[in-house]
Amino acid sequence: MPRVSQDHLDARRRQILDGARVCFARYGYEGATVRRLEEATGLSRGAIFHHFRDKESLFLALAEDDAVRMAQVVADQGLVQVMRDLLTEGSAHPADWLGTRLELSRRLRTDPEFRARWAERSDQLTRATRERLLRQHEAGKLRDDVDVDVLTAFLELVLEGLVSHLAMGLPADHLTPVLDLVEETVRVHHRNPAGAARP
Amino acid sequence: MPRVSQDHLDARRRQILDGARVCFARYGYEGATVRRLEEATGLSRGAIFHHFRDKESLFLALAEDDAVRMAQVVADQGLVQVMRDLLTEGSAHPADWLGTRLELSRRLRTDPEFRARWAERSDQLTRATRERLLRQHEAGKLRDDVDVDVLTAFLELVLEGLVSHLAMGLPADHLTPVLDLVEETVRVHHRNPAGAARP
Numbered sequence: 001m002p003r004v005s006q007d008h009l010d011a012r013r014r015q016i017l018d019g020a021r022v023c024f025a026r027y028g029y030e031g032a033t034v035r036r037l038e039e040a041t042g043l044s045r046g047a048i049f050h051h052f053r054d055k056e057s058l059f060l061a062l063a064e065d066d067a068v069r070m071a072q073v074v075a076d077q078g079l080v081q082v083m084r085d086l087l088t089e090g091s092a093h094p095a096d097w098l099g100t101r102l103e104l105s106r107r108l109r110t111d112p113e114f115r116a117r118w119a120e121r122s123d124q125l126t127r128a129t130r131e132r133l134l135r136q137h138e139a140g141k142l143r144d145d146v147d148v149d150v151l152t153a154f155l156e157l158v159l160e161g162l163v164s165h166l167a168m169g170l171p172a173d174h175l176t177p178v179l180d181l182v183e184e185t186v187r188v189h190h191r192n193p194a195g196a197a198r199p
Numbered sequence: 200m201p202r203v204s205q206d207h208l209d210a211r212r213r214q215i216l217d218g219a220r221v222c223f224a225r226y227g228y229e230g231a232t233v234r235r236l237e238e239a240t241g242l243s244r245g246a247i248f249h250h251f252r253d254k255e256s257l258f259l260a261l262a263e264d265d266a267v268r269m270a271q272v273v274a275d276q277g278l279v280q281v282m283r284d285l286l287t288e289g290s291a292h293p294a295d296w297l298g299t300r301l302e303l304s305r306r307l308r309t310d311p312e313f314r315a316r317w318a319e320r321s322d323q324l325t326r327a328t329r330e331r332l333l334r335q336h337e338a339g340k341l342r343d344d345v346d347v348d349v350l351t352a353f354l355e356l357v358l359e360g361l362v363s364h365l366a367m368g369l370p371a372d373h374l375t376p377v378l379d380l381v382e383e384t385v386r387v388h389h390r391n392p393a394g395a396a397r398p
Binding site: 161162169 | 308373
């Protein structure tokens with residue numbers, strides 16, 4: 001039997017994750033049966049579960065994979081850009097992310113055991129957000145009267161709201177200026193309102 | 200047979216809503232069986248469904264009742280106070296609100312027909328938030344460089360994030376300064392950072 005190269009294994013793993021992402025987003029966690037995972041990935045159950053122990057491990061790997069990709073966008077462009085992507089149809093991955101994230105938040109809500117498994121790997125996004133804010137702080141672009149941890153938690157809370165909002169199928173056309181406001185809130189301010197304190 | 204007074208009808212309706220709120224929060228919509236609703240309200244199914252056509256109508260009435268109560272707090276104290284209440288254990292109604300709101304957002308997500316029924320009555324909170332912001336604007340307490348509708352949508356988005364965050368059982372100890380930041384964001388600013396624009 002030929003030895004399977006690492007490249008081949010990686011490609012196979014990627015193929016499974018990409019198919020599974022579509023499948024979970026479309027049918028939800030429970031609805032993503034092994035049969036449907038086979039169809040979505042184009043692989044047999046044997047091949048799928050050679051790479052992932054079980055469906056939950058596959059879903060966790062997918063959520064982690066998405067978190068790493070989101071963290072990469074955060075590192076490059078900031079969490080507000082991740083949110084803008086969620087509002088923009090036709091951009092690279094928003095629908096994917098949203099599907100996985102929705103299932104993730106539902107399972108976190110309803111399954112304490114899953115919550116414990118996820119807790120160990122859920123901090124990529126927080127770390128990426130925090131690190132980017134620290135870099136922006138050093139570059140003098142960030143407001144310095146509020147702790148970076150508070151700004152990080154603020155951005156994450158708005159992201160959670162946006163995911164929930166989109167999940168409920170509520171209209172989102174009006175949210176672009178809201179994200180502008182959110183972005184402005186973490187930055188050094190350049191407005192000088194009537195009530196500004198005197199030196 | 201004695202005529203049933205309006206007061207009596209109102210009290211009965213209130214009794215049903217209060218019991219049902221606890222029941223839905225505890226068991227979720229599907230888990231809130233008629234039997235459990237009877238136990239939670241202390242009334243027979245006959246009495247319950249004399250007042251409400253069916254379980255969905257009861258849940259909608261409850262969600263609307265909570266929205267009216269939240270709107271009242273918003274009118275008096277603002278949406279940020281509603282959010283602070285959600286963080287404070289032992290305050291008046293937060294656990295109640297949260298339970299109903301969680302079920303509401305889950306059902307909005309999964310049931311388009313329900314979404315349509317709710318859409319007709321879901322704007323109390325938006326209206327109350329908007330009206331309070333307009334009053335604050337007139338009183339000169341609100342920033343005036345951002346449209347009131349944007350500020351309203353901003354506050355609602357943060358509320359959605361907070362509800363989702365609490366629903367996932369994530370730690371919330373660090374969120375008080377985040378709500379301070381949110382509150383400050385809608386207000387007239389009195390800070391005068393280094394980069395402030397010159398007149």
